[in-house]
Amino acid sequence: NFLNALKFIADTALLTEFNPPPPQPVPRVGLYEWKEEKKELLPIQPQVGILFYRAHYLSGNTQVIDALCNALIEKNLQPVPVFVSSLREPGVSDKLCEWFTDEDGVNISLLMNTTSFSLAQLETEIPQIELWEKLDVPVLQVILCASSIEQWESESQGLTPRDIAINVALPEVDGRIISRAVSFKTLQTRNHKLETDIVVYEPLSDRIEFVTQLAANWVRLRVKMPSERQVALILANYPNTNGRLANGVGLDSPASCVEILKALKLAGYEVGNIPETGEELIQILTSGVTNDPEGKDWKPINQSLSAAEYEKYFATLPANIQQEIIERWGAVETIENWAISGIKFGNIFVGIQPSRGYDLDPSLNYHAPDLEPTHNYLAFYHWLRESLAADAIIHLGKHGNLEWLPGKSVALSNNCYPEIALGPMPHLYPFIVNDPGEGSQAKRRAQAVIIDHLTPPMTRAQLYGGLQQVENLIDEYYEAESLDPSRLPIISDR
Incomplete structure (x- = not known):
């Protein structure tokens, strides 16, 4: 059209004889x-x-x-x-x-x-x-x-x-x-x-x-058969003790993880023998090595990344990234293997997210924007991507620490740590619905698909469960002391 317009002007002003065709409309939508x-x-x-x-x-x-x-x-x-x-x-x-x-x-x-x-x-x-x-x-x-x-x-x-x-x-x-x-x-x-x-x-x-x-x-x-898909379910762990394992905010993460495993089984995923309850899942996880320092020297390691493979991977990182990590945490440790905390159920890996390093240095903050991840942290995510060959990663419950690693707030570069750790991985993130601010960090910095879950139901702040039963027995005991002392031995036995 532009060329024909010039020809038309030439014919009009300079009396040339291009005789261009009429303008051709450009569709509003086109291939x-x-x-x-x-x-x-x-x-x-x-x-x-x-x-x-x-x-x-x-x-x-x-x-x-x-x-x-x-x-x-x-x-x-x-x-x-x-x-x-x-x-x-x-x-x-x-x-x-x-x-x-x-x-x-x-x-x-x-x-x-x-x-x-x-x-x-x-x-x-x-x-x-x-x-x-x-x-x-x-x-x-x-x-x-x-x-x-x-x-x-x-x-x-x-x-x-x-x-x-x-x-x-x-x-x-x-x-x-x-x-x-x-x-x-x-x-x-x-x-x-x-x-x-x-x-x-x-x-x-x-x-x-x-x-x-x-x-x-x-x-x-999308095109892979469910039975062939490798999926990683990652549980948060802060502080790094077994008592705080799978501590998603406003979510019973262990029970939710079990329900997800059951749903995956119904959808045709290969999940092996999965636990029936959240309590059973935690027992399985804590029977092996975790982030908790207690037991790291004697608990079994279910999966690991060889030191040689990690060193090879570390050498592929940008030179400035290698330097930053070495300056913060020192050179790569001379160990035989890097322990990967978690357990496999068929093609599904349930893992424990590593510490960013605040457990190694208590002066550091969980959300510190300039805290580089440790060698162990990078080894964990490299194992997920390359050894497990995960097709997707699910971080279960607010909030993990991947989305808080150093780097740009949005439109990340290859020097940003969330991208270095996660790579171009499909990422799903069940997250509490009343905190879109923190959820947006995972969306913008870790290409996460946020799947909102409701907040826990509100209830009165009072005793419940076993504590409520103990309180009732104490009240009954003191009432029996004055009205019917013969019942005291029976109440005591209860």
């Missing part, structure tokens, strides 16, 4: 044909939708979309990039569902969304837009950052308040999975005569790799 790097794909591959604004398509500002598509192709996923003017336009939802469904009626397996704002709205006479419900797939919120890469690298906040509002906070209302910023604004050219800057979104390769690998892992989890 984008990206600059594909040729790669042989198997005949049938899971499809991943990519949603971006039509304005980027019209301006040719699509480098980041091309990069996402090519990275998905490398992971044997078929990208379906679609541009859209606005998700709120009438008819857009139905049109998108058409693009994201193939001729066999098979939907995409996941959607990577780069558009801003939220579809959710207050209950009014205007009907809700049910795009996400119709697609019924995980939706990754992929952030196109409005700042420069230099600003992002230097700021601990990660994003500007504007970016957080429209690209993180509002999309969270839709339940989208917050991933990473994959591109940043950069000056492409400047026209000095017009005093105009041409600014484009420039993709950052390692962020593209992280987000597309996260997408690939969610797709793998």
